[in-house]
Amino acid sequence: MENLIDRLLSNLNNFADLGRQRAFELGNPFYYKEDDNGYWRKEYSNGDIFMVLFDIEFDDKGHPIKIIDTFKKKIN
Numbered sequence: 873m874e875n876l877i878d879r880l881l882s883n884l885n886n887f888a889d890l891g892r893q894r895a896f897e898l899g900n901p902f903y904y905k906e907d908d909n910g911y912w913r914k915e916y917s918n919g920d921i922f923m924v925l926f927d928i929e930f931d932d933k934g935h936p937i938k939i940i941d942t943f944k945k946k947i948n
Contacts, residue, residue, distance in 0.1 A: 908923055919948070920941045923944040923947060924942060927939075
């Protein structure tokens with residue numbers, strides 16, 4: 873019998889879907905890269921999608937603590 877890890881690894885596209893789902897469960901937006909001239913997409917659980925640029929703020933140990941994004945335009 874195929875185990876869960878083997879099934880997940882057989883289709884790596886699942887990871888983006890799991891990440892989106894988890895971000896929304898935590899009340900956070902989901903960021904992903906498309907071919908938008910260097911911009912990222914920021915998606916909210918209500919379906920709103922924006923093009924953004926962002927920087928990541930790190931603590932003194934190098935752990936990411938905050939995303940600072942700059943709005944470009946709303947996509948939908």
